[in-house]
Amino acid sequence: MTVAVSYTVDGAADAPVVVLSNSLGATRAMWDPQVPALAERYRVVTYDTRGHGESPAPKGPYTLDDLTDDLVALLDEVGAERAHVAGLSLGGMTAMRLAARNPERVHRLALLCTSAKADPQAYLDRAVAARSGGTAPLAPVVVSRWLTPTYAAEHPDLVARLEAMIAGSDDEGYAACCEVVAGLDLREDLARITAPTLVVSGAEDPALPPEHQRLIADGIRGAELVTVSPGAHLANLERTLEVTGALLGHFDSAGGTR
Numbered sequence: 001m002t003v004a005v006s007y008t009v010d011g012a013a014d015a016p017v018v019v020l021s022n023s024l025g026a027t028r029a030m031w032d033p034q035v036p037a038l039a040e041r042y043r044v045v046t047y048d049t050r051g052h053g054e055s056p057a058p059k060g061p062y063t064l065d066d067l068t069d070d071l072v073a074l075l076d077e078v079g080a081e082r083a084h085v086a087g088l089s090l091g092g093m094t095a096m097r098l099a100a101r102n103p104e105r106v107h108r109l110a111l112l113c114t115s116a117k118a119d120p121q122a123y124l125d126r127a128v129a130a131r132s133g134g135t136a137p138l139a140p141v142v143v144s145r146w147l148t149p150t151y152a153a154e155h156p157d158l159v160a161r162l163e164a165m166i167a168g169s170d171d172e173g174y175a176a177c178c179e180v181v182a183g184l185d186l187r188e189d190l191a192r193i194t195a196p197t198l199v200v201s202g203a204e205d206p207a208l209p210p211e212h213q214r215l216i217a218d219g220i221r222g223a224e225l226v227t228v229s230p231g232a233h234l235a236n237l238e239r240t241l242e243v244t245g246a247l248l249g250h251f252d253s254a255g256g257t258r
């Protein structure tokens with residue numbers, strides 16, 4: 001069943017729409033470094049994937065199609081027949097499924113630090129851990145993959161905020177989203193994606209290293225691959241200027257059409 005996700009809109013009401021989809025354990029706040037620049041030219045919609053932030057967390061299991069249905073419902077809710085869609089990690093998985101399944105809803109696609117097929121056991125184990133012990137004990141090790149060690153050491157306040165984000169995720173919602181990651185295989189979706197696509201890798205991403213994004217870029221016709229360094233799993237936080245610039249360049253290439 002579709003969930004009405006919690007969302008925020010920034011930017012002019014008549015501007016082309018950009019939707020940003022968060023990663024596992026994060027909230028829409030993960031896009032804070034990107035929103036101000038994007039909102040100068042776009043109507044930017046950020047949302048919390050179900051099980052995260054202020055969105056409902058129904059009992060699992062969830063499927064990737066459930067998360068994609070939520071995104072379609074959000075596009076309907078904000079009146080966007082078509083949007084530029086960017087997602088990081090789990091958000092990128094949702095964006096890929098949307099672009100493959102509902103190509104008429106996606107104008108341009110941006111896939112950051114994501115994968116078409118992740119290691120199932122790691123995420124099944126994490127789902128068990130989240131259900132038994134909650135998300136808080138998982139936060140330090142997960143966040144240690146989100147930033148490079150040097151950047152994390154220089155930004156302890158950011159590390160604390162990110163750990164609090166994970167700890168704030170609903171235990172069942174987080175676990176059910178881990179199982180989505182464990183169960184998905186988007187490799188056959190890639191050839192069905194027709195939206196012009198930008199793929200972004202963090203060169204030092206230990207969670208989903210660059211070979212995952214290489215596979216995606218090789219599978220989507222005409223996709224452009226950009227690698228930022230130093231950058232880990234939440235490369236948009238550490239390489240703010242490069243990632244924001246790459247997103248703007250990609251969406252602006254559409255020439256302001258909706």
Ligand SMILES: O=C(O)CC1=CCC(=O)O1
Pocket residue numbers: 022023024025088089090091118142145181207208233
């Ligand atoms: O949480 C992680 O370790 C990496 C990840 C997989 C999907 C996602 O959104 O983050």
